[in-house]
Amino acid sequence: MHCTLAFTPNDWMASNQGNYLASDRVRGGAERLRMESVRLCSEYDDKTKRAQAEVGKRLGERIGDINFWKTELNHEIDLMITETNALNEAKRILEKNLAETENPLHISQECLYNREKRQSIDLVHDNPEKELIREIDLIKRCQERMRNTIDRANVQLGLNRAAQHELERDAGDKFIAENLDTTSHLLRNTSRGIAYHDGVHRINNTISVPETWAKYSNDNIQRSQAERLASKNMRNEIESVINTCNNEMWMQWNAANTALNNRVQETTDARNKIQAHLNKTLQEVYEMEKNIELLKKSIHDKEAPMQVAQTRLDTRLRRPNVELCRDSVHNRLVQEVGELTDTVDHLQHKLREAENALQALLRTKGALEQDLSIKNNTLFIDREKCLAMRKTFPIAPRLVAVA
Structure with a gap:
């Protein structure tokens, strides 16, 4: 049986040559892709490490910033606690002083009451009477000043506590943030607990930027410093009120005593003269x-x-006759x-x-x-x-x- 051939030797040679060229081209492309892949893997590995290192560095810096402001806040909290305690003590002394004014007030009123028992001509509106009335008025005015100062000290204590509360809340937030950032800073590729959180990078619930974040803590500290200064001024005023009132009451006390002693001397002199006349x-x-x-x-x-x-x-008369001579x-x-x-x-x-x-x-x-x-x-x-x-x-x- 005779068969018919479809290709010539040249066709065969051309086919083989085409296969050789195609193989060389495909292999060359594969080799270039393989080399590019190795280069890219190495490059992206380096980039990923640099990015992770940079994030770690920035986390460290952030932790340092948080620690700085947390330290500043805690220092201010300590100062505010000390100041509030000092103001509380000053107010306690003022309240004790106010309570003690009841004693001289009672004595002055008792003296006036007793002197109402003077009799007749001695029931006069004399100098001791005037000085005792002045003393009672002065003590009542001092009591009113003390009560007013106590009320204002209570208001200042409230402001101190409010400022301290803001500091403590801010410091508490800083403590939590520092712990979270420290935890983040310590995470490694080999750490346990790492996992995929799809879409987390698209969540943006931030409410501040570094400038407003630092300003918030700085404002809290400045507010606390302002309240501490006001609190110290309040303590100065308490000291002034106590000393001024005590000095005024003491001087009026002496004035009333001097008037009473002078009146006693006058009355004694009058009594002695009356006794002499009697x-x-x-x-x-x-x-x-x-x-x-x-x-x-x-x-x-x-x-x-x-x-x-x-x-x-x-x-x-009984003589007779002419004898009645x-x-x-x-x-x-x-x-x-x-x-x-x-x-x-x-x-x-x-x-x-x-x-x-x-x-x-x-x-x-x-x-x-x-x-x-x-x-x-x-x-x-x-x-x-x-x-x-x-x-x-x-x-x-x-x-x-x-x-």
Whole structure:
């Protein structure tokens, strides 16, 4: 059987040559791709390592920034806690001082109440009265200033706590952020817990940039510093109020005591003079009573001579006839009776004058005794009651140390 051939030797040679060329071309392309792949793998490995190293470096820097502000915040928190404690102590001292003002106020009011028990002419609106009223008004004004200062200190304490709260919240956030960034910084390709989180790079929930982030903490610190300065000024004011009020109350206390002592001296002098006048009056009463007794005796002693003279005249009336003569005896007897009558009348007049004088002396004695009693009562009130309560100033000096 005879077969028909489709290709010539040249066709065969050309086919082989084409296969050789195609093989060389494909192999060359594959070799170039393989070399490019090796280069790219090496290049991208280096790029990935550099990127990871850069992120690690920036995480370290970020951790340093967070630690810096966290340290600054914690330092400011410590300063604020110290300042708040100092202000609380100053306020406590002021509150104690305010409570202690009730004692001198009570003493002053008690003195006024006691002095209302003075009697009659001694119930006067004198200098001690005026000074005690001034003292009460001053203490009440000081109490009002102290209460107002305490209220403002409470407001400042609230501001201190609010500033401290912001600092603590900021520092707390920094602590959490530092821990999270430290955890991120420590992650390695071989770390456990790494995994794919598809789409996480497309999430953007940030609310600040580095500038506003740093400004937020700086603002918190500056606010706290401003409140600390205001708090220190508040403590200075508390010290000033305590010292000023104590000095004013102490000076007024001394002024009232001086007025009371002067009044006691005046009353004592008046009492002593009254006592001297009373003694003289009592002596004069004694002398006048003796004088009245003398006058009464003198009048009584005139009764017998009068009876003798009148009896003589009556007896001589019985002389007979011409013997009933107006002789010198008769004339002298009539003169004697007249003289005795005049004498008795004059002595009776002197007796009435003496008795009137005695009544006047007794009234004066009564008035002096009453006034003496009034003065003794006033002295007892001012010296034994008022000054006895005011021997020492009832508020201990107390200063507030301002750091």
